[in-house]
Amino acid sequence: MAGETSSSASALAVSPLTEEELTLTVKWSGKEYTVRVCGDDTVGELKRRICEATNVMPKRQKLLYPKVGSKLADDSLLLSQIPFKASIKMTMIGTVEDDIIVDPVESPEIIDDFELGQDEAMDIKDKEVNKQKLRRRIQQYKIQVRNPCRKGKKLLVLDIDYTLFDHRSSAENPVELMRPYLHEFLSAVYAEYDIIIWSATSMKWVELKMGELGVLNNPNYKITALLDYLAMITVQSDTRGVFDCKPLGLIWAHFPEYYSAKNTIMFDDLRRNFVMNPQNGLIIKPFKRAHANRNSDQELVKLTQYLLTIAELNDLSSLDHKKWEAFGNFKRRRHD
Numbered sequence: 645m646a647g648e649t650s651s652s653a654s655a656l657a658v659s660p661l662t663e664e665e666l667t668l669t670v671k672w673s674g675k676e677y678t679v680r681v682c683g684d685d686t687v688g689e690l691k692r693r694i695c696e697a698t699n700v701m702p703k704r705q706k707l708l709y710p711k712v713g714s715k716l717a718d719d720s721l722l723l724s725q726i727p728f729k730a731s732i733k734m735t736m737i738g739t740v741e742d743d744i745i746v747d748p749v750e751s752p753e754i755i756d757d758f759e760l761g762q763d764e765a766m767d768i769k770d771k772e773v774n775k776q777k778l779r780r781r782i783q784q785y786k787i788q789v790r791n792p793c794r795k796g797k798k799l800l801v802l803d804i805d806y807t808l809f810d811h812r813s814s815a816e817n818p819v820e821l822m823r824p825y826l827h828e829f830l831s832a833v834y835a836e837y838d839i840i841i842w843s844a845t846s847m848k849w850v851e852l853k854m855g856e857l858g859v860l861n862n863p864n865y866k867i868t869a870l871l872d873y874l875a876m877i878t879v880q881s882d883t884r885g886v887f888d889c890k891p892l893g894l895i896w897a898h899f900p901e902y903y904s905a906k907n908t909i910m911f912d913d914l915r916r917n918f919v920m921n922p923q924n925g926l927i928i929k930p931f932k933r934a935h936a937n938r939n940s941d942q943e944l945v946k947l948t949q950y951l952l953t954i955a956e957l958n959d960l961s962s963l964d965h966k967k968w969e970a971f972g973n974f975k976r977r978r979h980d
């Protein structure tokens with residue numbers, strides 16, 4: 645425990661309301677917060693809720709509870725498998741991450757994306773338990789609108805890490821790690837698309853990173869909203885276990901007069917993030933090793949052309965974005 649001597653230990657009281665729903669009272673830094681979770685949530689989900697209340701990032705949290713061994717160290721475990729008892733206290737040890745100047749590099753890097761089978765992906769999207777999680781997230785998550793939605797525009801949702809920015813390389817100035825043509829791309833597509841940025845990191849980090857790159861105050865385009873990892877949901881697959889994804893239904897539910905499955909496209913380097921809405925996702929080639937690739941990477945130029953071409957369609961939902969490079973004038977075959 646050396647190195648964690650400055651950590652805060654907090655008590656957490658648990659009281660099950662129904663078989664499914666738990667209301668947790670979290671004591672932290674002398675204050676009490678209420679955290680609501682369900683039996684079909686995972687430990688990772690519980691940590692996320694605690695983070696919402698306390699700002700202690702999930703990866704910084706250690707949860708201690710009598711007689712459960714190391715179960716609370718397994719983020720994929722369902723809470724229904726842990727014998728919580730009313731009024732028995734849980735201890736959370738963790739520190740608030742004040743220093744967000746550098747990317748949290750000790751977070752495990754996602755090495756490989758994985759492909760779920762078509763049937764399995766469909767299954768995840770249609771599972772009632774996942775729809776229920778989405779409904780809860782819609783109720784819980786507040787989207788702060790930075791600039792108004794515009795009638796008649798389509799919606800582009802963008803991941804950050806490896807999509808717009810190489811977060812694993814180091815540089816004196818973060819602009820060196822920015823994907824080439826980012827501002828040109830955003831300026832051009834803004835004519836037809838509202839833009840939402842959704843990253844699996846914390847809001848502080850999203851704001852800092854986008855601010856440093858000059859994305860939040862560019863005179864040529866405006867960002868409608870920023871979303872962070874708290875807007876994600878955790879789903880379970882038979883072959884790949886538990887993972888987080890970005891359900892676009894959360895955005896559609898918040899802005900039903902503006903955005904839907906018919907006019908939304910999302911770029912992400914991880915296919916699994918689309919699992920709740922596979923038809924709306926476009927897998928972008930990851931932008932890595934910025935110093936070596938920043939003079940040659942043309943993805944955003946080509947994608948500008950694609951987005952402006954498909955913007956003429958009334959309905960994007962029948963497109964196969966896997967074939968985006970072959971669409972319109974793009975004849976080059978992609979070798980993956």
Ligand SMILES: [Mg+2]
Pocket residue numbers: 803804805806807912913914
């Ligand atoms: Mg990414």
